[in-house]
Amino acid sequence: MPHWQVRELITITLRSIRKYTAHIPIEVIVVDNGSQDDSLDYLRSLSWIRLIERGDQTPKHWVQAFKSALDVGLDNCHSEYFIIMHTDTVIKRPDWLERMLQPMQADPRCAAVGAWKLEKVHPLYDFLKKAADTKKAGLWLRRTFLREAAARPLNRELCPRDYCTLYRSAPIRRFGLRFCNLDSPYKGYTAGEQMYYYLRDRGYRAEVLDTHEMMLYMEHIAHATAGLRPDQRHLNHRRAQKKVERKLRRFFALPWIQELTLDNSLDR
Numbered sequence: 001m002p003h004w005q006v007r008e009l010i011t012i013t014l015r016s017i018r019k020y021t022a023h024i025p026i027e028v029i030v031v032d033n034g035s036q037d038d039s040l041d042y043l044r045s046l047s048w049i050r051l052i053e054r055g056d057q058t059p060k061h062w063v064q065a066f067k068s069a070l071d072v073g074l075d076n077c078h079s080e081y082f083i084i085m086h087t088d089t090v091i092k093r094p095d096w097l098e099r100m101l102q103p104m105q106a107d108p109r110c111a112a113v114g115a116w117k118l119e120k121v122h123p124l125y126d127f128l129k130k131a132a133d134t135k136k137a138g139l140w141l142r143r144t145f146l147r148e149a150a151a152r153p154l155n156r157e158l159c160p161r162d163y164c165t166l167y168r169s170a171p172i173r174r175f176g177l178r179f180c181n182l183d184s185p186y187k188g189y190t191a192g193e194q195m196y197y198y199l200r201d202r203g204y205r206a207e208v209l210d211t212h213e214m215m216l217y218m219e220h221i222a223h224a225t226a227g228l229r230p231d232q233r234h235l236n237h238r239r240a241q242k243k244v245e246r247k248l249r250r251f252f253a254l255p256w257i258q259e260l261t262l263d264n265s266l267d268r
Helices: 007-020 039-044 062-075 096-106 123-131 134-145 169-174 191-201 211-217 224-228 238-252 255-262
Strands: 028-032 049-053 081-085 089-091 110-115 164-168 205-209 218-220
Touching: 007 028, 007 039, 007 089, 007 224, 007 255, 028 039, 028 062, 039 049, 062 081, 062 191, 081 096, 081 169, 096 110, 096 164, 096 205, 096 211, 110 191, 110 211, 164 169, 164 191, 169 191, 191 205, 205 211, 211 218, 224 238, 238 255
Parallel strands: 028 049, 110 205
Antiparallel strands: 081 164, 089 218, 110 164
């Protein structure tokens, strides 16, 4: 779990893992990307996690810092399975891990299990969003008037996203695969998407769980770091920034989230 100074989120996320995975032997590795707030003191106080502090060795660009933190976690993981998880992913049920393990235990060629984005999208909203896609419009203008043949949208396959994905460790180690690969042929894709393509190209497959089913097991607040730290890391679009800030206010007001926030017994 890569982390960068979001004490409010890391507290809830770790406590949810502690609460709903107590019956399964796991090691939780938190890779801190140079935090300079009280979240680092909090993480140091937890005896049941393994904290790796990168400090000044953290890459300056946050995307590279996040991706390379996943590799640091992988290098320090020695188990048969490996999970990557965002600090804004909160577990809700005790059977979440068993559900993710099922496809791998049934098929040795299954090397990744997860879901696409965790959000309920109304069909009308989805249509309007696509119709008003300024990014695609900009690419079309560049192709049409500037003759930039490479200005095309990425062809994204349905695959597990990196907010919470379970991997089979053996093929990743066998082929020396990395989440942060500056020479990747899949530039522009997320860390989870890139790993999916690497595994697919080597004969493995991924199980993509239904979004609505995945939402029964966990909540994911996309771009939550930007919502909590807008003065240090904000979204490019003002409307998107305000949207995630509103979503976070509603999220922290939920009774079960407040319960996790107050239950410091889960820290011990």
